[in-house]
Amino acid sequence: MTQTAQPADLEAADIESLAPAVTRAGAILDLLAENAGSAAGPSELARRLGLPKSSIANICNALAEIGLVRRIGTGFALGRKLAELGGAYLASVDAVQEFYEACRLLPTGSEETVQLAILDGLEMTYLARHDGLQPVRLTSQIGRRLPATVTATGKAALASLDPDDLDRRLDGLVDLPVLTPNSLGSVDALRADLATVRGRGYAMDDEETVEGVVCFGVMIPGRQPGEGPYAASITLLKARATDERVPLLIADLNRLADRLSDPLRADRTPRRPSA
Amino acid sequence: MTQTAQPADLEAADIESLAPAVTRAGAILDLLAENAGSAAGPSELARRLGLPKSSIANICNALAEIGLVRRIGTGFALGRKLAELGGAYLASVDAVQEFYEACRLLPTGSEETVQLAILDGLEMTYLARHDGLQPVRLTSQIGRRLPATVTATGKAALASLDPDDLDRRLDGLVDLPVLTPNSLGSVDALRADLATVRGRGYAMDDEETVEGVVCFGVMIPGRQPGEGPYAASITLLKARATDERVPLLIADLNRLADRLSDPLRADRTPRRPSA
DNA sequence: GCCGATCGTCCAGCATACTGAACAGATGGC
């Protein structure tokens, strides 16, 4: 019927959900998030999703009633309840709370931009950010997703997976997303880099996400079984990544990971001397 | 100019949703947000919502597939996609972006905690926060909701409503939520305070939300028709609210409101020399 | 001002998502 434009996406959605309205609602929210800022009407949404117009209208009205979307004129945009639920989610992640506290205690890293992210498939979702002294004018990018293969957080997380899990995620992958000329373009290059990460103890994004910017990342294990690994990173301009400063930042990242790895220890004992 | 004729079909909200699965999904998310941090199984959710267990299970599985909830063991908790969508919503609100920029330019207020919130019914949803120099250890409460009647933002927003709209929101209300001994407890007290706010030009929360903490708030008009009014506030310890400092903060709030009220002026002209 | 195109909404019939009960595994009390 509809032009078979998106093979993978529609296949995944085609697997019969026992609550199709909910699955479709998710697709609608995704679509609205992509084109955030501008409202979309039922017709446009139906066209882009390849679904009946009436169904979309019904779902959108239901979403509007619960506040997940808001009506703008005759169209729909993301609603304010998403801020509420997103905040509740972040508050429910213990690692986020401790991250903010721990960042301020870092001797060197507290002056830099430190971020916390969680691995999800082959993407990292950024959950928290500590803004250092640098006047970065980045607005809160919490919730942003980036390919794991071009970020220090992502590579730190991927390097920590057991081989089977990693193979599963990379299965069938041919090209990796490329954001800068330095981005790793092939699975082989990625695997080689991950081996380096394992030996070195931390991951590095050397202008692979943004030119002129480097990141260092370490893995932080999840707490709930089955919860994807987290990772923390420190971001700085390449010019500031001096031979003096980097080792201090790496040490800070390890401190941060130590603190976040074992919530009990962080709560009860001040800090273990060292390892 | 169109004043957005209030749709009379507000009463039609009683009719059941045409996409019940979506409405129920919203109820599930609300419930999970209330008890954030601990997972809830299908049985518990079904019991608390008074809905069939199977239906809840189906919806939860669909929610888990799209990432709005995550499985923790055998139960469900809020999922990471909520952070993504919440971030996308905040990014889509122009006022949020400008708020962060404008806060840094405030001569006095930039050192304090400044917040942006939007009115929704009789509650304020906090959308953005500028952390001043004070080492407040509050973690990001973005997305948090507070009663409008106990907050400076809320009273500033309520005072700006036209009388009909205000009456509609207060209709049938007997007791107001009380968080401290200073909280306004009655609708009459609230109306009197709102009159003061209108005359004075700004709202004040004098230990009505938290003891020892005062807030000053000003209204910021919404941009889209039908969009609830926003409000900005500056929070500080009561001891710091000196007769010297407060007028400066009020002036800063007015500057902030000026800047956020007219996006075009903020974008095109640097600043009107009126101040 | 007219017309064509496209929009959002409404409605009835059919397919299907929802329901209730039965199922097996996990848990705690005694």
Added chain:
DNA sequence: GCCATCTGTTCAGTATGCTGGACGATCGGC
């Protein structure tokens, strides 16, 4: 150890939400 009581999951039947088409309203082009 056993049983009582939970849990989450499965399955078939039926009510019901979904679908496609028609409707009136709106916008832009000629």
